[in-house]
Amino acid sequence: MVKDKLIGVDLGGTTIKFAILTADGDIQQKWSIRTNILEEGAHIVPDIVESINHHLDLYQLDRDRIIGIGMGTPGTVDIENGTVQGAFNLNWKDLQTVRKDIETATGLPLTLDNDANAAALGEQWRGAGNNDPEVSFITLGTGVGGGLINDGKLVHGTNGAAGEVGHMIVEPHGYLCTCGNYGCLEQYASATGVVHLAQDFAEAYVGNSKLKAMINNGEEVTSKIVFDLAKENDYLANEVVDKVAYYLGLASANLANILNPSSIVIGGGVSAAGKFLLERVEKNFKEFAFKTTRDVTQVKLAELGNDAGVYGAASLAKNSERALA
Amino acid sequence: MVKDKLIGVDLGGTTIKFAILTADGDIQQKWSIRTNILEEGAHIVPDIVESINHHLDLYQLDRDRIIGIGMGTPGTVDIENGTVQGAFNLNWKDLQTVRKDIETATGLPLTLDNDANAAALGEQWRGAGNNDPEVSFITLGTGVGGGLINDGKLVHGTNGAAGEVGHMIVEPHGYLCTCGNYGCLEQYASATGVVHLAQDFAEAYVGNSKLKAMINNGEEVTSKIVFDLAKENDYLANEVVDKVAYYLGLASANLANILNPSSIVIGGGVSAAGKFLLERVEKNFKEFAFKTTRDVTQVKLAELGNDAGVYGAASLAKNSERALA
Known part of the structure; x- marks a missing residue:
């Protein structure tokens, strides 16, 4: 059979x-x-x-x-x-x-x-990766994870820790991470990272902002709320999204500078912010990526969801x- | 036959x-x-x-x-x-x-x-890499280059630009690179990068230093001179070496966080500074590497020279x- x-x-x-x-x-x-x-x-x-x-x-x-x-x-x-x-x-x-x-x-x-x-x-085979042999994947959820495909196969590394893109250092001496290090991508681009940035930025911001008002009132703020307010032109929320996009763009560019994939696919709950987030990540990616890879590596949203x-x-x-x- | x-x-x-x-x-x-x-x-x-x-x-x-x-x-x-x-x-x-x-x-x-x-x-097969299947190589010369071995084979990426570790961004908005971007590793860890750092640091430094005196007198300073003076306990030269080691440690850690190799081998002219440089790179590497890879990835000097x-x-x-x- x-x-x-x-x-x-x-x-x-x-x-x-x-x-x-x-x-x-x-x-x-x-x-x-x-x-x-x-x-x-x-x-x-x-x-x-x-x-x-x-x-x-x-x-x-x-x-x-x-x-x-x-x-x-x-x-x-x-x-x-x-x-x-x-x-x-x-x-x-x-x-x-x-x-x-x-x-x-x-x-x-x-x-x-x-x-x-x-x-x-999954994304490499049947999603945004178009079955290309070189694809990097970043997933933004409660934490930040990832997976790397080289020559059509997963990169595992020496003891299975390859693809820990959430623990790339994007802000040396930055926020303390659950892993014990400081400044990991996870602390800036996960759902909790977005909220952490919002709280920090709110403290220093003196202008008018619904996000700031919510935080001051002790209301529960989620990463979805931050993105939704940014889409409604809340100034502070946009500052936060810009910072998240900066860190994601920097990390994506360094991934591309190292691996030169045809696409970097961004998935997970936070990526539900869609093109609104993606466009800002792309802008930062283009600023930080080496020219040879900048021309071929596309930053994309995941397509397969759950x-x-x-x-x-x-x-x-x-x-x-x-x-x- | x-x-x-x-x-x-x-x-x-x-x-x-x-x-x-x-x-x-x-x-x-x-x-x-x-x-x-x-x-x-x-x-x-x-x-x-x-x-x-x-x-x-x-x-x-x-x-x-x-x-x-x-x-x-x-x-x-x-x-x-x-x-x-x-x-x-x-x-x-x-x-x-x-x-x-x-x-x-x-x-x-x-x-x-x-x-x-x-x-x-070469280093992976017969040098510091011990013929392990997962080895990353950084070469510090006039520029900074590299090569990555995954599963015993070179990683080429989509259009051959994989392994451009010299163009990883280690200082966003830092020194302008020949590639057009700002803050590439190459601008801090190549022979010219070391001298650039020395010149910058000398300007801000007011203490006693042979390196500062040489720069002030317009004498030709090379990366070798910077390392030699640091070994003689010149304060300014040590500040420069610390900074070079910081950037190399950060870049090595991010390479390890992504690829989880058994070793990161550092070669090229600048690496002639030997253990003096390596020990400081290792210190920074351990600060920035994710714990799973920190335990297995060794930072080493190249062994095969030319x-x-x-x-x-x-x-x-x-x-x-x-x-x-």
């Missing part, structure tokens, strides 16, 4: 997303279940296995047609051994033998990687030596 | 270096000729061909034993087509069909790359699909 289907799994702290795709990356079925993190996350792997087996039966899909399962997961992934540790939002305290457990229970080969890398691969993870997970399975063995 | 020898060629503006190596990278013969850049560099390729053919005869080496020739060259290299343009220090004004010309005249396959990439491969180019060129030939075809 011809193997022509991929299964992509995007394991997150609240939801586990699944998709069955063609080998070319067209999603044919998509579903999700809640992540049950009770009892140190002991239900997670059994739930994944059960859900895959159930849906293969439901769609009467012969498992001989499955090339493999790919999965993106939080935590630190040991790709060689197929294990995960330190996934605190899954309540996994010890090392998890994820690959062995899923392969045994489904009879299908599994390829694992971390969630940011999976999302990067589906990036399952697409990328499927891509992991597609290109896995494990699945082809 | 078993193919067991490599030829490495390091083409520079004043000298062309050659070596014959075993497949494992041991140099067996080494020689060099002057680069004749007269008549728009028209003699360069014929001189290379003649020198290779002459030495194969001299050493009575059967050309059936040659796996291939690798060559590092200045200018912009089109790796796919084997051509070079914009090599101004060779006086090459038009596009040069280097690969075709050398292959035709020697009967041996040629693999080309730019000189910084070749030196990076031979890095021929080693790396040979490595190009060794791993070339062209040579194996």
